[in-house]
Amino acid sequence: MLVAAVAGLLLSLLQLGADEPLASPQADRLLIDKSDRTLTAVFADGRAYTLAELRFGPSWHLGPKRERGDRKTPEGEYRVIEHRTSRIDYPDVTFLPALYLDYPNEADLAASEALGLDPGDAIMIHGPHPEMAAERMRGHWTDGCAALSAEQMAWLMAVTSEGTPVTIQP
Secondary structure, eight states, rough: OOOHHHHHHHHHHHHTOOOOOOSSSOHHHEEEEEEEEEEEEEEETTTTEEEOOBOTTTGGOOOOOOOOTTTOOOEEEEEEEEEEOOTTOTTTTTSSSSEEOSOOOOHHHHHHHHHTOOOOOOOEEEEEOSSSSSHHSSOSSSSSEOOOOHHHHHHHHHOOOOOEEEEOOO
């Protein structure tokens, strides 16, 4: 049943209400707006699709990530560096599927170093925790990542590739 729901979601999202499918099913870039809690996938033909109700770390509104463990979401320009989908390949990874970002970038490293801090790592866009209660998922619960619903994440995995630019803005 979930497979049919995801397939239907993918089809409807790829069409985006148009009479014909997108010219390119791969997003040219992703834009995450922390204050609106949205992720917008922008396509080469000018179309865009916005996913709502992203979840961040509980300190997401206190500025960009600067230190490991601060539970803030970074701000800046990043790229998808890896798609992770399989528990067989990544048995120790809790959140799958996931898009790993190239955080920290040079600007993040410089900002953290100037403060004498360790910037952390392993920032990703991922789905829900497989064992987390639904009511807890409504709040901001990540350690600094951006989290989506399972259905949103399935679609995002289908329309992104390694190298996709990601802008995270306040």
